[in-house]
Amino acid sequence: MKWWLYIALKQLFPTGKFVSFFAAVSILGVALGVLGLFGTQSVMNGFHEQIGVKLRDTSGDVIIRNRGKPMYDVEPLVDSLKKNPAVKAVELAAQGPVMMLVGNVPAFPVLRSYDTVSGECAIPIKEKDFVQMGDIDDLDDDSIIVGQRLGASIGIGVGDEVEIFSPTMLNKIKKDEVPMPARLKVVGLLATDYSEVDSNIALVSLRRFRDLYNLGDGSHSIILRLKDGVDCGQMAKEISKNLQYPMRAITWLTNNAAFLRIIKMEKVMMSLIIVLIIIVASFSICISLYTSVLRKTREIGLMGAMGARPMQIACTYCFQGFLIGVLGSLAGLGLTVLILHFREPIVEIIVGREALIEFYHFAHLPVKYEFADAWRACAFATVLCTFAGLIPALGAARLKSSEAMRNE
Amino acid sequence: MSEIILRAKEIKKSFKSPNGDTIDVLRGVNLEIARGQSISLRGESGAGKTTFLNVIAGLESPSSGEIYWDGQRVDNLSNSKQARIRAGFMGFVFQNYCLVPELNALENVELAARIAGKFDASARKRAKELLDGVGLSGRLRHLPSQMSGGEKQRVAIARAIINNPRIILADEPTGNLDEITGLEVMDIFLTLCSSYSTSLLLITHNPEFAARTSAQVRLAAGVLV
Numbered sequence: 001m002k003w004w005l006y007i008a009l010k011q012l013f014p015t016g017k018f019v020s021f022f023a024a025v026s027i028l029g030v031a032l033g034v035l036g037l038f039g040t041q042s043v044m045n046g047f048h049e050q051i052g053v054k055l056r057d058t059s060g061d062v063i064i065r066n067r068g069k070p071m072y073d074v075e076p077l078v079d080s081l082k083k084n085p086a087v088k089a090v091e092l093a094a095q096g097p098v099m100m101l102v103g104n105v106p107a108f109p110v111l112r113s114y115d116t117v118s119g120e121c122a123i124p125i126k127e128k129d130f131v132q133m134g135d136i137d138d139l140d141d142d143s144i145i146v147g148q149r150l151g152a153s154i155g156i157g158v159g160d161e162v163e164i165f166s167p168t169m170l171n172k173i174k175k176d177e178v179p180m181p182a183r184l185k186v187v188g189l190l191a192t193d194y195s196e197v198d199s200n201i202a203l204v205s206l207r208r209f210r211d212l213y214n215l216g217d218g219s220h221s222i223i224l225r226l227k228d229g230v231d232c233g234q235m236a237k238e239i240s241k242n243l244q245y246p247m248r249a250i251t252w253l254t255n256n257a258a259f260l261r262i263i264k265m266e267k268v269m270m271s272l273i274i275v276l277i278i279i280v281a282s283f284s285i286c287i288s289l290y291t292s293v294l295r296k297t298r299e300i301g302l303m304g305a306m307g308a309r310p311m312q313i314a315c316t317y318c319f320q321g322f323l324i325g326v327l328g329s330l331a332g333l334g335l336t337v338l339i340l341h342f343r344e345p346i347v348e349i350i351v352g353r354e355a356l357i358e359f360y361h362f363a364h365l366p367v368k369y370e371f372a373d374a375w376r377a378c379a380f381a382t383v384l385c386t387f388a389g390l391i392p393a394l395g396a397a398r399l400k401s402s403e404a405m406r407n408e
Numbered sequence: 409m410s411e412i413i414l415r416a417k418e419i420k421k422s423f424k425s426p427n428g429d430t431i432d433v434l435r436g437v438n439l440e441i442a443r444g445q446s447i448s449l450r451g452e453s454g455a456g457k458t459t460f461l462n463v464i465a466g467l468e469s470p471s472s473g474e475i476y477w478d479g480q481r482v483d484n485l486s487n488s489k490q491a492r493i494r495a496g497f498m499g500f501v502f503q504n505y506c507l508v509p510e511l512n513a514l515e516n517v518e519l520a521a522r523i524a525g526k527f528d529a530s531a532r533k534r535a536k537e538l539l540d541g542v543g544l545s546g547r548l549r550h551l552p553s554q555m556s557g558g559e560k561q562r563v564a565i566a567r568a569i570i571n572n573p574r575i576i577l578a579d580e581p582t583g584n585l586d587e588i589t590g591l592e593v594m595d596i597f598l599t600l601c602s603s604y605s606t607s608l609l610l611i612t613h614n615p616e617f618a619a620r621t622s623a624q625v626r627l628a629a630g631v632l633v
Contacts, residue, residue: 003519003522003523003525003527006522007508007519010508010510010511010515011510014509014510014511015510015511015512015515015549015551016512016551020510298504298506299506299508301506302500302502302506303523304467304491305465305467305494305498305500306494306495306500306519306520306523306524307491307492307494307495307496307523307524308491308495308523309487309488309491309492310487310488311488400467400468401462401467402459402462402467402468405462405467405502405506
């Protein structure tokens with residue numbers, strides 16, 4: 001082992017002690033910085049992934065729309081799409097806002113259709129068991145499945161009846177007709193674990209929806225679910241080529257682009273703020289190492305007298321910064337995994353589960369570790385700490401042995 | 409004629425004072441040290457003893473003059489080259505011991521071998537032998553903070569000798585020790601130097617210690633008398 005490496009290790013981990021106070025505090029400082037950075041990034045990755053999964057699960061992979069207008073006579077298109085080997089399911093869907101009355105309590109959810117005749121569905125209601133306290137097969141033209149949180153907010157459950165008023169009923173009022181609401185029985189609760197859906201959506205049969213919205217045989221969109229591994233962007237492009245204007249196929253990513261971009265930006269902004277912690281830690285390391293150089297002036301002078309070259313003396317302090325960076329980074333990664341492993345009780349204590357559901361739409365804090373994030377956090381911390389060691393290292397290298405030995 | 413291992417020829421050293429005046433500390437010092445010879449250097453405080461030691465050790469550049477180590481002129485070499493040669497050629501003992509506080513006695517002695525690139529199992533064995541020779545066989549694992557001044561200086565002596573240097577430069581090695589301890593340390597020091605045939609340049613204020621060396625010189629007014 002090179003002597004300067006040996007001295008650097010001994011100054012951090014002196015003989016007779018497990019670790020020096022300076023090394024322990026410095027490593028902890030870096031570890032906390034890496035914990036903050038990598039932990040935040042992992043949670044944000046988790047959010048991004050979970051939201052992505054939920055958005056995909058609740059909106060389908062590719063959506064064909066007609067610029068918001070109803071689509072008619074699309075059966076040939078649907079049939080041709082069904083023949084595409086990359087397509088798993090094709091669903092004619094319609095959705096729109098309604099007023100839901102339970103006694104005198106109103107709610108304004110978005111009603112979404114489910115084709116009870118064909119049973120074709122582009123969202124994995126059955127596979128992921130999204131319907132609780134009932135079954136999607138129980139849905140018929142006189143029943144409704146309401147979002148779990150929506151039901152809870154207006155105090156209804158399975159077996160209760162709700163009245164549905166659609167916006168098209170206004171046309172009847174204009175003609176001095178009395179609009180009669182649809183009375184539907186709740187046969188299940190929709191529980192996707194995504195509060196945006198669970199607190200806003202209710203499912204009715206496609207026939208009932210067409211009736212409420214006076215759609216005739218029309219629908220608002222064709223939703224496709226693709227087989228695993230199929231590139232939905234490419235698929236949307238191919239489908240769009242065969243569509244007549246103004247019909248257009250978009251992916252779930254395009255459909256939710258703004259939302260997904262915000263989450264990505266949030267990750268970057270939070271990372272930038274937390275990077276400051278690591279910078280502060282590196283300043284502390286720099287100051288401590290510089291103090292060490294001042295304190296050890298005579299020793300440095302002696303090493304010079306014994307034949308140490310200035311570059312080797314500089315390496316002693318640079319390596320200390322580097323080692324603190326490496327050990328702090330590794331400790332930070334370990335701490336991140338440990339703390340995020342116990343994130344549920346921690347979140348419960350600090351913010352409460354309700355806040356998580358309200359603001360982030362999830363009942364559980366999602367986490368996704370990405371190697372690139374870990375690598376970047378560690379590399380950043382290590383480089384910064386090495387630079388922090390560079391200034392005192394240069395100071396030590398510049399010391400003249402003769403002057404250092406006379407130092408009082 | 410004995411082999412000359414260190415030669416200083418017409419060494420001059422001047423410093424600029426804060427008010428701009430030039431202070432001539434060394435005004436043409438000549439000195440030759442033969443193999444195995446011990447020389448004491450005395451002089452008043454501020455006479456330039458330490459400056460002279462630093463100059464001949466290559467730790468400070470002379471204003472003029474020539475320095476030879478083992479016949480090789482070194483004053484015109486770069487600091488790095490001087491450092492490389494110095495590691496195996498010279499040992500140092502200072503008044504304030506200069507031990508590394510994070511290392512125990514054995515590790516402190518081994519450090520000189522590590523810096524000289526000579527550390528191996530035999531160096532460790534030799535470090536133990538040297539510490540045994542200075543009476544510290546029972547304190548190998550003790551840190552400097554757990555040792556007395558005399559013990560620390562004995563570790564410093566062992567450290568100076570481990571690379572089997574041609575010469576040891578000692579700057580008031582007993583300056584921080586009481587009389588009895590100083591005597592003990594000096595006994596050990598001179599015995600070791602003589603048994604390893606190591607030359608010695610000893611700076612001291614103590615005439616008794618100076619008298620025990622084979623030659624005595626005095627630095628006054630920038631020249632040796």
